Amino acid sequence: MLGNIFKIGIRILIRQRKYTLMNIIGLAIGIAVFVFIYLYVQSEIRYDRHWTDYRNIYRVTSEYSLDEKVDFMALTPYRIASDLKSGFPDVELSTNVFFTDPSDINDVYSIMYDEQVFEVPDITLSDSNLFRIFDYRFLEGDPETALSKPNTIVLSSDVAQLIFGDKPALGEKLSTFRRVYEVTGVFDKTCSPSHLSFDGIVSINSLPERDLQLLSDDWFWMTCYTYVKLHDTADYEDLSFRFNEFASREAQAFIEDGGLQIEGYAEFVFEAVSAVHFNTTLGYDSPSNIDSAYLYIFGIIAGFILLTASINYINLATARSLKRAKEIGMRKVLGAHKKQMVFQYISEAFILTFVAFVLALSLVELLMPQFNELVDKDLTLVGSLFSREGILFGGFLIISIILLSVVSGSFPAFVLTRFNPVSILKGSNFFFSQRARHRLSAGNIRKLLVTIQFVVSIGMIISTMIIYAQMSYLEDYDLGFNKDNVVVINVSKDTTYQKNAPAFLSALDAHPAIENISVASSLPGYTIGKRIFYMGNDSSQQQLQSANYFAVGSSYFELLDIKLLEGRLFSASDSAESIEGFIVNEAAVEAFELEQPIGTLMSLDGNETHSKIIGVVRDFHYEPLYKNIEPLVFMYRPHVQRYILAKIDEDKKIAAQSHIKNIWKAFNDDLFLHYTYLDEKLESLYHGDNKMLSLFTYFSIFVIFISSLGLYGLSSFLIEQRTKEIGIRKVLGGSEKQIVMMLAKDYLRLVLLSGLLASPLVYYLMNRWLDTFSFHIQINAWYFTIAILLTMGIAFFTIVLRSFKVVRQSPSIALKYE
């Protein structure tokens, strides 16, 4: 029986080749996109869930307030790890991981081994508790003791491979310009995704005792990430309450002991480690973190794409039902039960879905490299099948096949088996009346389903257009400075450069292709640091203000074309020790409530010497446009900084680049040169959103393609059904144009209706997305109009394509059609 059903199913599908092919292609693309999204979402959810004790691991983050201004950051003071461990028995282990700047891809360390220099990104400091909390798999060394001694370093397997090849790394000595470190461990970084991303960890006790002591006292110096592992019985909310009580008491004492006149507090939040990856609200957090809303959006899109493909199946199958009416009538007459017939149709759907799945998985495997590039991942289909979650994935695939078959097969089965066999077999008049009634239901349901497809398509098109418009808007936004033709050279923290800096800078400047140079601790698009400023010079009356801080050389403002509003800029004749020390932006003037900014005295981090504000510059966007412009203070520091800026002649780019390379080689032969163009760096700030844009574009294309395929198939059947009517209309004088318009009109109306349904929803969702930017476009009616017209155009083209042949043929042929 089962064999018979499958045999007939396969025969029917083969006989209706065109229909089968169209269904399989649509379904396969739908499933492939669905699988891609599944793999992507799964890889994101897996972040930090593979640690054995992940349920007990928490990251401590801080809410940090000074004079009513609140900052939320992932960093905490160094001291709280030891405060937590020593004062709170619920804490089993605690550790610090020092802040490095993982967002800055050029921030690398040069490490020497065997007279060769290697660059290692992301080196941080921590202690042995790190590997007790996070059970990284060690390929070499003992995680328990790896970081217990000073001047030891643990490397990731990638870096170990880079430096040592296949030789064992353990016990080898690596040197930086400051110290020599012994390799005490190699861990496998690739094993699982984590927000923690480092390639080297130096033992924290390598720092001088004096520095550690300074760090251990301060409550407001945010330098590191703090992680704790709690005992199974601990209640983190209760712990958080108790710890915050302790912290506010201690921080107050710290303020009072320092004689500071501020209203401030630091509050700490305990965050489950598995939630870290989805937190995008904190400053100084992992750049790999994503907004979990994106995952929901992708999940919904995946569902929509699959729905669109399933709708194709349902629509084509029910439209085809008229052709099968006789077969069904005959089967019923021969004694088939309704159940058997339903099973027959579901099994046809199953065969089709199964073939589509096989094709989809091949497609996924084939396109995986392109997809990985798109989403910055290293996903593999086989890897996912054989991973820890492989059973889940396999089960998910099997359930999907069954579910998809049942869902898409049961509606046609229901419609088809409802035919009354006597009416069907008795004659055409009865059949006609049967058909009219049948059309009333199945036809309307088909319309409803097609409307759903159009709603999804139009929604996707509008969203893609709005994302595109916003990204172009950001690209063209007047940032308040000139980002063009600025080369930013990362200066190593190493000492050779520092010795040669003045000579290097003047050599660099001495080329006609270089228009201007400067140095800075930071610049737009790069990491910024908040500092505390003490306003006024009377220590008993001091006001504390927090603001972002850039140390810059002369020509910085001229080079970036930042406008001076008041006072003067730094000049090369200024001295770093001069009392004329600060320049502020407009936002700082407002935040510090300075009526007469020029001449106001202030000091950085409570230094003894106070300096004057000498100039006010126009506000410019030094942070991504998600954020408003915050107070910024510049200090004149013409000596060595982290970045060298060179403004180059646009027409002599190549000459400028080779000059920079030559000079670097002459002065720093043993160091890598890392430079980037400022405009490129700024563009990379929106990498996540650009990624969204690419994904949306692809998803839109797929949705539209699948919908069009379905529309093509559906209109094929419906036009075939109307062949005779088309013939009659032609006989009566209808022109080809009139008849095509008549055929298309129904669908165009549906597109319009779908557009009206999709618009408010998309308007709401896209406005929410735009609200994440402080500066964004306004959504106007054009996006909706264009999307609806575009979809109408596609639908119209599809129908013209299909109806062309039927409309062109002689009416005499059409009239014979029955």
Next chain:
Amino acid sequence: MIKTEGLTKVFHAEDVETVALNKVDFTVERGDFVAVMGPSGCGKTTLLNILGMIDNEYSGEYYFLEEEVSKQSENNKTDLRKEHIGFVFQNFNLIDELTVWENIELPLIYLGWKKKARRQRVEEVINSLQITHRKNLFPIQLSGGQQQRVAVARAVVCKPALILADEPTGNLDSMHGEEVMNMLNELNKDGTTIIMVTHSQRDATYSNRIVHLFDGQIINENLNKLL
């Protein structure tokens, strides 16, 4: 009004060629009522389709209102057809989705008549054919005879010079058949040229000329009214 010279139509199916019309020379004058008779498959309907310009794949010459039409564009033929020719089919060929009124109105829409004029003209035809009370029904709600009445109404609504009728009574009982034939007769009396394909000797008696087709050729012509 109509003249054909060497009209030939060949059907190609797989490897078999069937000659449906073989060098047919045929003339119809204004006001004629011609019955085309012959056994099944002799080419009657094919001839009618060609004359109605709904089958355009043939060889030979075809003059309609003194104009050679075989080489004319599809659009021109459509214009000629909708202006001058009305059709009545054996199986009525009404559009199921349109009401009686809408079916009759359709040719006028294609002729580009204004709404008011259309309403007037359809009203006129419906009244004269006594189907006013059924104007809002759909074809499937009508009997065969009623459907053919609607089909005739549709055929005459644009006052065509020529009506082509393909076995107009073939699906009707004798009473309804006679009704339809009377309608055609009346139209002919009013000056409309009619060419009718039929199997029925009785229907043929309404015509003033009978053409016999056999294997795609005209074998004899009776001047019916003279016999």
